[in-house]
Amino acid sequence: MKQEVSIVDVAREAGVSIATVSNVVNGKGRVSTKTIQKVRKVIDELGYTPNLPARNLKTKRTDLIGVVVPTMKPGRLQDNPFYWDLLAGVEEGARDRSFHIILTGIDEATETFSFVKERRLDGLIVVGTNEGSQAVQRVTGLGVPAVFIDSYLKDSGLYQVNLDDRQGSYRATSYLIEQGHRRIALLIGDIPMERIAYYGVLHERWLGYRDALEEAGIPYDPRLMIKLPTSLAGGYKAADQLVELPDVTAIFSFSDVSAMGVLKGLKEKNKSVPGEYSVIGFDNLFMSEYTSPSLTTVSQNIIEKGHAAVRMLLNQIDGVPLSERRIVLPAGLVVRETTGPGPHQSSE
Amino acid sequence: MKQEVSIVDVAREAGVSIATVSNVVNGKGRVSTKTIQKVRKVIDELGYTPNLPARNLKTKRTDLIGVVVPTMKPGRLQDNPFYWDLLAGVEEGARDRSFHIILTGIDEATETFSFVKERRLDGLIVVGTNEGSQAVQRVTGLGVPAVFIDSYLKDSGLYQVNLDDRQGSYRATSYLIEQGHRRIALLIGDIPMERIAYYGVLHERWLGYRDALEEAGIPYDPRLMIKLPTSLAGGYKAADQLVELPDVTAIFSFSDVSAMGVLKGLKEKNKSVPGEYSVIGFDNLFMSEYTSPSLTTVSQNIIEKGHAAVRMLLNQIDGVPLSERRIVLPAGLVVRETTGPGPHQSSE
DNA sequence: TTGAAAGCGATACCAT
């Protein structure tokens, strides 16, 4: 450590009061040009840097926002690059406004979010929680501006950023149907189907799948639901179950990483893609274009999701009235090489 | 906002002094069991949360560390999941010690690191800078505990965590040679070769490549250096150059993502892997096992890298004497499917 | 065992 120069040192050295120094630092109040220059000079000479935590004591603002993402089993951040892209969006948006972000992995079941109050964070961005989760009430109980991403919370008073998951899922499924597939498996996540309504994102995507089925007059078959995690490893294992399902010619996997796992698993079983199975993912990660065969997937602008969330949060912090508390980003469909014609070609 | 309960409120309500409250909160000093219970009770009732920034004013500690990673062109975080894995390691290590991390993307050329002093961060982890970079002097000039990851800085006084890049690169190259490859291209990064010594990580890996060549008596051919970014897109473009290189049968790409790009590019050119070209990457990202064909690569424990860095930093902050200021993690070689026999099978 | 009081570094109101 070297220096401990405070506003007092600057004031003394410049021969003015600390109030004046404070004014020139913040560009507030009326200070003569002459004094400003003098103070500036001293600040440079002394290498003075304002102490933000001290300032916070008076201003009640930390210019700090928290970003919480769910952790994997052992309390480690998820192994899905999706979060990195999202973080890139949030970080960029925050930096533009000279906010900084504190990143934490949390265990939804035990996290109390006390750090938000202890550190007096100005706001919080929560990723991927669900209706009924402890986390939601705890966060709202904080009384701190917050934005939930990918959480589908009923409470219309909450600020949320989502993707149009249902529509995206509908489009993906419809596309498969158009291609002539009838029995389409779903890698839906490691959840009990009877509680699916509690898993917002998964539920919406599941509904989109059913929408498409219904529209095409194809009966929904619950046996086609593969209940494994939407992770790389989950996808890999899903391939085992997939090949046991009779007459299934396609699988829709609820994340790109899990679709990659499926691809790998099928390859090891010498099943061709898209020959024997069509595979479709979700997210359109930047690397999904580079898998082989390249992945057909539901696309979303993850960076923009981060931007939207941080923009919404900062407006909230600034007290800017928001017309809409819920932002829904559009989902697209990117057709690449993992999908092909199925057995029921519609030539009509 | 709802509450503004401070230590004063607790003291008043509990009928004790703020000093006593402070003591029970911090478990310091001598306080009777009875008083402790009383104060605890009031704290619960009032929902009191200590104000860390205020505490910092006295203690000079923020329990906050900064993690800075380089940004891509437009000031956005890099599109390489490597950073996410690294961050996962750092975050986990920090959380275990109830430190929080502030993540920032920086532009090495312009960043002044003033936020480190303004926010009174306890320490800093810098990823991927280089000897001679402005960033290094600026960081050391801060007088704040710091750890550099993947930076290969000469100054032995600096705390650093690196991989044994040279050894890893040597092993990869040797393996290709053993397999019968003689002309091996290198996707080395978007840098001028005459300045390679300034790019620590790339330089070390380049040296490892040369070590292996020399050992095998194969002359070094500078025309085999492909100077494109070690990104997905860079790898993709590298394939164009690769196929123009006469007699080349293998490429060693200095990152897994770029190797994935190469794979994609070769596939589009109908070049088989590992038939016509063997491809080897670097990093062993969790997804590299799932590409198709799965990627042979130099492996490193990225999570452990993050752990090591944060451990080193926290010890430094705590004033624990470190025997060694430079940690070098071992590199391995994971042989998977993108490498195969070359034209010069050594049957001896 | 407990409390009074002096800071820590900055802001902001109120005088001058």
Add this chain to the structure above:
DNA sequence: ATGGTATCGCTTTCAA
């Protein structure tokens, strides 16, 4: 245009 000073919430001697 400046400066004096109370204040923010907490830690830490030093007394009692």
